Amino acid sequence: MxxxxxxxxxxxxxxxxxxxxxxxxxxxxxxxxxxxxxxxxxxxxxxxxxxxxxxxxxxxxxxxxxxxxxxxxxxxxxxxxxxxxxxxxxxxxxxxxxxxxxxxxxxxxxxxxxxxxxxxxxxxxxxxxxxxxxxxxxxxxxxxxxxxxxxxxxxxxxxxxxxxxxxxxxxxxxxxxxxxxxxDYLGAVLLSVALLTLLLGISKGGTWGWTDERTIVCFVLAVVFFAIWLPVELRTGRPxxxxxxxxxxxxxxxxxxxxxxxxxxxxxxxxxxxxxxxxxxxxxxxxxxxxxxxxxxxxxxxxxxxxxxxxxxxxxxxxxxxxxxxxxxxxxxxxxxxxxxxxxxxxxxxxxxxxxxxxxxxxxxxxxxxxxxxxxxxxxxxxxxxxxxxxxxxxxxxxxxxxxxxxxxxxxxxxxxxxxxxxxxxxxxxxxxxxxxxxxxxALPTAPTRPPEPAEVVGRTGQGSETIVEGRVLRADGSAIAKAVVSGLRPSGAQVDWGRTDDDGRYRLALSGQDALVLVATADGFAPCAERVEVAGDTLPPITLGERLTLSGTVRDGDAPAAGATVTLVRHLGEHQAHTTTDDGGATPSTCPREGDTC
Incomplete structure (x- = not known):
């Protein structure tokens, strides 16, 4: 049908x-x-x-x-x-x-x-x-x-x-x-205007002329609205x-x-x-x-x-x-x-x-x-x-x-x-x-050497047996962490589903008959957290990310620690990330760069 x-x-x-x-x-x-x-x-x-x-x-x-x-x-x-x-x-x-x-x-x-x-x-x-x-x-x-x-x-x-x-x-x-x-009403309006102007310019350009003012205005408006829409979507918890x-x-x-x-x-x-x-x-x-x-x-x-x-x-x-x-x-x-x-x-x-x-x-x-x-x-x-x-x-x-x-x-x-x-x-x-x-x-990633199970070919499971469960990711003070990623794993290690938190720190996973689940939460600037939970009802216990990620090291002058030395963290393209000075023991605490950065 x-x-x-x-x-x-x-x-x-x-x-x-x-x-x-x-x-x-x-x-x-x-x-x-x-x-x-x-x-x-x-x-x-x-x-x-x-x-x-x-x-x-x-x-x-x-x-x-x-x-x-x-x-x-x-x-x-x-x-x-x-x-x-x-x-x-x-x-x-x-x-x-x-x-x-x-x-x-x-x-x-x-x-x-x-x-x-x-x-x-x-x-x-x-x-x-x-x-x-x-x-x-x-x-x-x-x-x-x-x-x-x-x-x-x-x-x-x-x-x-x-x-x-x-x-x-x-x-x-x-x-x-x-x-x-x-x-996301704002994102919908911005994307709609961007698509309308882009496709109108493409579809009517041959009739109007590719250098006609109407065609050029359509393409310029499309670029402007896409440029506005992209950062709006990145800031929205549920885009x-x-x-x-x-x-x-x-x-x-x-x-x-x-x-x-x-x-x-x-x-x-x-x-x-x-x-x-x-x-x-x-x-x-x-x-x-x-x-x-x-x-x-x-x-x-x-x-x-x-x-x-x-x-x-x-x-x-x-x-x-x-x-x-x-x-x-x-x-x-x-x-x-x-x-x-x-x-x-x-x-x-x-x-x-x-x-x-x-x-x-x-x-x-x-x-x-x-x-x-x-x-x-x-x-x-x-x-x-x-x-x-x-x-x-x-x-x-x-x-x-x-x-x-x-x-x-x-x-x-x-x-x-x-x-x-x-x-x-x-x-x-x-x-x-x-x-x-x-x-x-x-250029797509190659498939694993072991052929996937039938359920993995198109996603996970089927037959309408899945239910939605909801949880939250919080800081130690109880405030929400937006844009954290939570993966739900079976105890065997296979992934069931994953989701991203919205502005209220809420995430949603689709589960199919799991009694026990391992939740792995990651967020920029926080140490990852893994917890085993028992699934009961449609609400999962909150996950608290309390440990901030930092980089630390020691500066030495010969065999002695160098106190008061300046240490600057620079990304591989030259962009300044952070700087600090060493303490009396030569130690250098610093905020951690984003995951995947090369510094």
């Missing part, structure tokens, strides 16, 4: 694309204004994804899925029932865009509810829906509009979403893994996006690979349909109709369904890192094939399908890598950030492909059209993006 929901909301991304040339006439507007029917869905989806994902971790994942599907239903009905005006349809398309946030939430539900041995294949299928729905949207749109009116597109969308909303109510349980707490976790090597590199593979995936979708529709007079086009060109994407979509379990099997046997590298390399090979296989429809479809296979393999590995590296209580928000970066990659890909197709043209019958070289340049660029994604995956 979750995977079908993912397919339904992915359909919204491309459902109106084939009709864009017709909407100016249908809605009495210009082609530039009609393009907002696609842009608004991208913008709303990008903004909603991190916010909805964070709310899902806090207040319930099924609840947020119902919210997303409800928005799709309402948006579809507004577009179908409202007057034929651009503003009404844009409003409906914006609400449909909220459905994009459903996919990372669905992936996190799978991790919470399914048996460990089934999570890998389930996540692989859910990840593949990003491509399946996008590929199916274009032929479905053509078939519906040829037989009915354009309003039928939105009626079908509303019906699908309503059926899935009912299915979620009946089938999907509400996860017990919830963190509660305060929502919208946990940047400290996001910059951990496995998470950071996986997100970089996600952005690059999103770029490569969407270039295939855009270029294939356009190449199929180019007139035969160009020498490389095939003159297919919109519907036939859309149907040419179906082999790729079906291959993604077929290879989702293959990707899961690869992850179980070789690890998610190897799976991601393999998927990216397959995509690069597919694009090289696209450069040379251009003579027949079959050749183009072979190259396109190879890229789709690589997409299915690579996409399925990324949620696994993310969930393995973040706290259980943050799986939805972490996957939301990963999905968001894919969306930024697809938006950038759309702008790059459009720029290349307009830059290298030929004149056919007095009309300027993209030349074959324009498509080939796009293929080479996408191949480079896929290779760069493989490079990012190659």
């Amino acid at each position: 979750l995977s079908i929901c993912g397919t339904v909301v992915s359909l919204q991304q491309t459902l109106v694309v084939p009709l864009l040339p017709e909407f100016p006439r249908l809605l009495g507007t210009t082609l530039e204004n009609a393009s907002w029917l696609v842009t608004i869905t991208l913008l709303v989806g990008a903004v909603a994804t991190p916010i909805v994902a964070r709310l899902a971790d806090m207040f319930g994942k099924r609840r947020m899925m119902l919210l997303c599907l409800g928005a799709v239903v309402v948006g579809s009905l507004i577009a179908a029932l409202g007057p034929s005006s651009l503003s009404v349809v844009v409003l409906g398309r914006g609400l449909q865009g909220m459905g994009a946030a459903l996919i990372p939430v669905g992936i996190s539900i799978m991790r919470d509810e399914l048996p460990p041995e089934r999570v890998g294949s389930a996540v692989a299928l859910m990840s593949a829906t990003l491509g399946i729905g996008g590929a199916a949207g274009m032929p479905l749109s053509g078939i519906i509009t040829e037989r009915f009116s354009w309003h039928a597109l939105f009626w079908v969308s509303a019906a699908f979403a309503a059926v899935m909303l009912a299915a979620v109510v009946l089938v999907i349980p509400e996860s017990k893994v919830r963190t509660g707490g305060r929502f 919208l996006v946990d940047l400290r976790t996001s910059v951990r090597r496995p998470v950071l590199l996986t997100n970089v690979a996600s952005l690059l593979l999103g770029f490569a995936m969407f270039a295939n979708m855009l270029s294939t349909t356009q190449q199929m529709q180019m007139p035969t007079s160009t020498g490389y086009g095939f003159g297919l109709s919109v519907t036939a060109a859309g149907l040419s994407m179906l082999p790729g979509g079906l291959s993604m369904v077929a290879f989702a379990p293959v990707s899961a099997a690869m992850t179980r046997r070789y690890g998610a890192r190897v799976t991601l590298i393999t998927g990216a390399l397959i995509m690069a090979v597919g694009y090289v094939m696209r450069v040379f296989l251009t003579h027949t429809v079959a050749q183009v479809l072979i190259g396109s399908t190879v890229i789709s296979i690589g997409t299915a393999v690579g996409y399925a590995a990324m949620p696994t890598l993310i969930m393995r590296s973040v706290p259980i209580t943050e799986t939805a928000s972490a996957n939301g950030l990963n999905t968001l970066l894919r969306a930024i990659g697809t938006a950038t890909s759309s702008a790059a492909v459009a720029a290349m197709l307009s830059a290298t043209t030929m004149t056919v019958g007095g009309v300027q059209m993209p030349s074959l070289a324009a498509f080939q340049h796009g293929f080479w660029l996408a191949a480079l993006a896929a290779l760069a994604g493989a490079g990012a995956a190659l």
Whole structure:
């Protein structure tokens, strides 16, 4: 059910694309204004994804899925029932865009509810829906509009979403893994403005002109708001996006690979349909109709369904890192094939399908890598950030492909059209993006020599058996310590979960039937503390960090201690950390630098 929901909301991304040339006439507007029917869905989806994902971790994942599907239903009905005006349809398309946030939430539900041995294949299928729905949207749109009116597109969308909303109510349980707490309103507003201006500049730059004042203002505002947002998130005890976790090597590199593979995936979708529709007079086009060109994407979509379990099997046997590298390399090979296989429809479809296979393999590995590296209580928000970066990659890909197709043209019958070289340049660029994604995956930490247990493949445990327990980290005087990290370990040493404290010193762990737990707490400036506790109820005893970390040493003049000597602690790049003078015994107490510093 979750995977079908993912397919339904992915359909919204491309459902109106084939009709864009017709909407100016249908809605009495210009082609530039009609393009907002696609842009608004991208913008709303990008903004909603991190916010909805964070709310899902806090207040319930099924609840947020119902919210997303409800928005799709309402948006579809507004577009179908409202007057034929651009503003009404844009409003409906914006609400449909909220459905994009459903996919990372669905992936996190799978991790919470399914048996460990089934999570890998389930996540692989859910990840593949990003491509399946996008590929199916274009032929479905053509078939519906040829037989009915354009309003039928939105009626079908509303019906699908309503059926899935009912299915979620009946089938999907509400996860017990919830963190509660305060929502980061300021971080949400700042990130929303930054994303809106960034994606607006990317998506409209080709139409407005990359040196147009509007484009430049969008990019400048994006930089300014991101610059404000970053320190705000670092200071917030319970941020919208946990940047400290996001910059951990496995998470950071996986997100970089996600952005690059999103770029490569969407270039295939855009270029294939356009190449199929180019007139035969160009020498490389095939003159297919919109519907036939859309149907040419179906082999790729079906291959993604077929290879989702293959990707899961690869992850179980070789690890998610190897799976991601393999998927990216397959995509690069597919694009090289696209450069040379251009003579027949079959050749183009072979190259396109190879890229789709690589997409299915690579996409399925990324949620696994993310969930393995973040706290259980943050799986939805972490996957939301990963999905968001894919969306930024697809938006950038759309702008790059459009720029290349307009830059290298030929004149056919007095009309300027993209030349074959324009498509080939796009293929080479996408191949480079896929290779760069493989490079990012190659830099990921290698898997342990011993293959992980099934429960470790995607996180920890599943089957909805986890409960949330809460504790606090305090100083000796009873005041809270923010941003401390607490790891919950089994007595055998295996990690169960970990979390970071908020401004009140509170942390939350997801446990599954543990009676005894070893808690290890660390915080900047404090000596680590390890305690064995008995788990009873949903509250853990507080952890007190009372021992401050210091560096000490002795300065000697020959064999005698040197009193009154000056000692300065300097980081390896020359930055001053602290200085002191020795006592009568030559001893040098000093505050301790941050963990990992080299001085």
